Amino acid sequence: MEFSELSDYVLKGNVEKTAEGTKWMLEHGVDPLRIINEGLIAGMNTVGVLFKKGDMFVPEVMRCAKAMSGAVALVKPHIADADIPSRGTVLMGTVRGDLHDIGKNLVVMMLESQGFQVIDLGVNITPEQFVDAVVKHQPKVMGMSALLTTTMPGMSETIKALEKAGLRDKVKVMIGGAPVTLAFANQIGADGYASDAGSAVELCGRFVA
Ligand code: B1M
Secondary structure, rough: OOOOHHHHHOOOHHHHHHHHHHHHHHHOOOHHHHHHHHHHHHHHHHHHHHHHOOOOOOHHHHHHHHHHHHHHHHHHHHHOOOOOOOOOOOEEEEEEEHHHHHHHHHHHHHHHHHOOEEEEEOOOOOOOHHHHHHHHHOOOOEEOOOOOOOHHHHHHHHHHHHHHHHHHOOOEEEEOOOOOOHHHHHHHEEEEEEEOHHHHHHHHHHHHH
């Protein structure tokens, strides 16, 4: 089984074959991170290209997302290390109006595997919900994900809401998602930007050091 075959199963939205291929790779000792990066994410990247060109439509993309999420759930136990002492709490959510959660879920999984306690608020999270959760959980880091250019302003609004609530200096703000850049993070006053799940873990590590 090659990574390209696994990518192809994701691209075809074949939930069963993606799961079977992932299990096969795990059983044959393939590095779980390579399964995610070179198999599953590679497949989703091609989905993105075809979706943009109008060669794939929302129902098909949803099936691909289902195949990917199912496979990520299979990989998760092979990455998590329950014995690592807690490095602090990270709050995570996808911003208001945005339902994309595959990337966020990968970041959550990687953070948990590296000893962070993660409170995942889910998707479509309003600035008020982020602020309430910061009050309730007092995390060291608050992470916001956005996949749509139209929902990115929700990140800036959430930072303003934190300022208004007098909480801005109590929590580090990390942002990410395909359309997000370091320049945007600087522009809206976030503390950091991560381009992928591994960088998000590194950034959180620096925040809590
Ligand atoms: Co959507 N979608 N989608 N979609 N979708 C995009 C984002 C799009 C780029 C596709 C395209 O046109 N090429 C486009 C956005 C265009 C734009 O904004 N300019 C788009 C669109 C238009 C839409 C709809 C509007 C389509 C419609 O209805 N007409 C609609 C919007 C729904 C909504 O949110 N309100 C929509 C819906 C959907 C589905 C539901 C079908 C599905 C989502 C399923 C789900 O998430 N449960 C979907 C998908 C799957 C995609 C693409 C194809 C793939 C996204 C993905 O999962 N990538 C996407 C195309 C693309 O991104 N190229 C697309 C894999 C994932 C591992 O990568 O999410 O980037 P990513 O996460 C990475 C990094 O970005 C980073 O780490 C992750 C791991 O490496 N990261 C962080 C992410 N969050 C982070 C947070 C951090 C740090 C790092 O700190 C807090």
